[in-house]
Amino acid sequence: MKFAYDIPDSFWSLFRSMNRELYMEALLKINEEYEYNNYYLSKEVCLQVLEDWNESQRIWLSPEEFESENDASQTPPNRILNWLIKTGWLKRIEDFSTLTTNIIIPDYAAVFLTAFEELVNPSTDDTEIYIQNVYATLFSFWHDKKMNLAMLKTALINTKKLNKALQDMLHNMDHFFSRLLKQKSYEEVLAEHLEGYVEEIVEKKYHILKTNDNFYLYKNDIKRCLREMREDIPWMEQVQKKADKEKGEDVLSIINAIERGFDDIEHRISNMDKEHSKYIRATVTRMNYMLNGESDTRGLMIQLLKTIGDSKDSEEKIEKVGQSMNLSHFEVLSEKSLYKKRKRRDFASQVEEEKQQEELSREDVLRLNKIHTRYQQAEIEDFIESYMQDDHMEVKDIDIRDEESFEKLILAYDYSTRRNSKYKVVERDDKLIDNGSYRYPALTFVRRKPKS
Missing domain, CATH: 1.10.10.10 (Winged helix-like DNA-binding domain superfamily/Winged helix DNA-binding domain)
Known part of the structure; x- marks a missing residue:
């Protein structure tokens, strides 16, 4: 070397x-x-x-x-x-x-x-700096008449650095998972999450990918710029001639490498989202276990297996435990099963037999096609006026015996709740009137005063 x-x-x-x-x-x-x-x-x-x-x-x-x-x-x-x-x-x-x-x-x-x-002090703003550098360098190269090929190479280098920064974030997630499992109490788990993961990953790195100054703010513009470069054939030929005079590098391959790098960045951000969701779920599960570890069936089972695994005479303890319970069964330490076997159902059992509908009689057809709003507003007003005394109508004084009167009472109440109604309900008694045929509340209808 x-x-x-x-x-x-x-x-x-x-x-x-x-x-x-x-x-x-x-x-x-x-x-x-x-x-x-x-x-x-x-x-x-x-x-x-x-x-x-x-x-x-x-x-x-x-x-x-x-x-x-x-x-x-x-x-x-x-x-x-x-x-x-x-x-x-x-x-x-x-x-x-x-x-x-x-x-x-x-x-x-x-x-x-x-x-x-x-x-000791890792860079906290790599993702923001690199994406802005790529954005600025590409547009300067695209609109600069000098067409310095070194600017295009700089954009490729920064794209690779951004990929490396995201990959480091993704690989460091295992470190936080292991630290989470080492915590022994609820307070330690909460402190590890807030002071460790939130401060080191979420606030310093992960949130940069999700705020206004993020990857997706520049991605579409950069891809559009690369596409316009590739489709502008005269410009590409001019840049390639200049590159051949300098070092003979392929400009199109550099542009393609930058575009592939952005596809990799998007893929890594997607993986980072998945790892972030996994860590949040693991933290919540760990907290629930810390709170219910001594009383929860799964917690007791985990403690038992951990005790057996940590002991030197594990085989002897397994024999003693086996004398009291059958560890090969799923029902352990509790009447409730840790695992419930799901019954396999075939498709034929799930298909219900089609019920044949009976032919409806003439009366049934007329009843189904009955128009419940067959009463007009004038008829409802006449119904109220017929029982109105001194601008008041007490429902308890009316004998509702037939279906027509009962429907008109319901429609009268609905009509009184509208703004353009001539009447309103001023008093509603919780007591129900039961005349043997129908049950309805004791309402009081009054005539509205005309607006001045």
């Missing part, structure tokens, strides 16, 4: 050291001060940064394999700085003119420090 830099063999010992996390954190502290001081630090400043960090955290280092007794007897800041210089993560340069020792970070170490920084 060819490397751009000569990396010393001792450089890789950081990843085998028991103190690797402390060394990585120390490098990030030094790098932060290193960037602030224009990438040049004296040894005294490095030690001061490490001493301030040691005071806030109280560092304890395990002994290294090739560490001398003199190095092991020094303070933690000195031990860390000497070890990082010795392994090649930091480099010491002597300035004899000022009699000072300067500390620099080699180029190969700076590459790893960028990776450490990304692991």
Whole structure:
């Protein structure tokens, strides 16, 4: 393998050291001060940064394999700085003119420090930045007369980066599922969901795909721009001629690769939606189990099987349990079955026999075709007026014996509820009148006063 830099063999010992996390954190502290001081630090400043960090955290280092007794007897800041210089993560340069020792970070170490920084503080707005970059770069390339092919390549690179960011989000879901299962109480599950998943995934990453500044805001415009590029044959020939003069790359293949990348992005977003729904369902199920784990039949069964599985003499416990209950049956610990076998039904049993309808008599046909609204408004008003005394009509004073009177009473009540009605119901008694033939409430109809 060819490397751009000569990396010393001792450089890789950081990843085998028991103190690797402390060394990585120390490098990030030094790098932060290193960037602030224009990438040049004296040894005294490095030690001061490490001493301030040691005071806030109280560092304890395990002994290294090739560490001398003199190095092991020094303070933690000195031990860390000497070890990082010795392994090649930091480099010491002597300035004899000022009699000072300067500390620099080699180029190969700076590459790893960028990776450490990304692991500690991952980018939260990758999806938003990349989709906007693709959008702006493509439209600039499409409308720019210079037609710089590097802009089209930049759009392809950002499309691949966006795919990578979404794929990382999808792969990290397993991490949250495992953390969810490690919680032992309802409060811990709720805290893990709100402080872990919601803060790290939903608020920082997932919501970017669903808000106004999202993938779907730019997708259609970008695809339309790619389609117009492909269909404009004279423009494509002109761009291809320019590309042949530079590096001889196929412009159409780059455009197709960008379009395929957007199809992959849409597919990954769909998978992310599915994983998000799975996690929400798993969280709710876990909370329900925490609340009802001791009383629910399934919870008791899970506790029993977990106890048997964790014990050393699991076979002996299985025999004792088997003496009290039959674990091969589905009815365990409760009269209610954990699983109810569904009965298989054939199609013929589900089809009901067609019932033959009997022929209707002349009276039945007339009764079914009876028009219930055969009374006109004038007839209903005459019915009310016939029983009206002093602008009042008391239903309890009327003897309803036939079907015609009963229907007119119902239609009179319906008519009184309308705005253009001459009458209204002012009093409704909960007491029902039962005359042996019909039952109806004791209503009071009054004449409406004309509006001035």
